[in-house]
Amino acid sequence: MIQMTLAKIVYASMTGNTEGISEILEEKLKAAGLDVERIEADDADSDVFEDADIAIVATYTYGVGEVPDEFEDFHNDLSSETLSGKIYGVVGSGDQEMHAATFCKAADLFEAAFEATGAKKGSATVKIDQDAEADDVARLQTFVDELAKA
Numbered sequence: 001m002i003q004m005t006l007a008k009i010v011y012a013s014m015t016g017n018t019e020g021i022s023e024i025l026e027e028k029l030k031a032a033g034l035d036v037e038r039i040e041a042d043d044a045d046s047d048v049f050e051d052a053d054i055a056i057v058a059t060y061t062y063g064v065g066e067v068p069d070e071f072e073d074f075h076n077d078l079s080s081e082t083l084s085g086k087i088y089g090v091v092g093s094g095d096q097e098m099h100a101a102t103f104c105k106a107a108d109l110f111e112a113a114f115e116a117t118g119a120k121k122g123s124a125t126v127k128i129d130q131d132a133e134a135d136d137v138a139r140l141q142t143f144v145d146e147l148a149k150a
């Protein structure tokens with residue numbers, strides 16, 4: 001049997017924007033021929049990416065530039081995991097108008113955590129204002145294409 005590349009998306013979403021983004025990612029990764037598992041932050045331990053080839057986090061930002069509560073433990077523990085040999089990517093949703101100074105800061109915090117794991121960044125972090133519009137969907141396509149060939 002041919003071993004397929006497994007991509008795992010862990011996401012947190014309070015009002016649905018990031019969930020929608022995670023669904024778009026799932027669809028596009030599948031279209032690229034990958035196996036995909038999409039998991040809510042509440043259901044994920046920090047070792048969730050152990051059996052994945054591609055590790056993706058999709059997060060909104062809460063408080064003043066903070067990781068959402070339901071992602072806090074996961075985020076803290078992620079940096080202690082060893083994910084060398086794996087590819088990672090991060091997508092953020094935030095509010096560019098109301099929170100310009102901390103726009104999608106949680107995505108940057110996840111990028112830093114992934115860097116500590118030894119995983120390789122497969123594509124630049126995508127930051128989306130609220131929900132994904134057509135231009136964002138195009139950026140997500142590029143993100144997926146780059147991860148798939150990284």
Ligand SMILES: Cc1cc2nc3c(=O)[nH]c(=O)nc-3n(C[C@H](O)[C@H](O)[C@H](O)COP(=O)(O)O)c2cc1C
Pocket residue numbers: 012013014015016017018019060061062063064065066093094095096099102103104105129130131
């Ligand atoms: C209390 C509160 C604090 C927020 N703080 C930030 C922030 O610091 N930076 C940011 O980019 N967005 C911030 N946001 C906006 C959300 O991240 C944004 O609406 C996001 O699209 C929500 O995603 P979701 O629909 O997946 O829950 C905040 C929203 C709330 C309600």
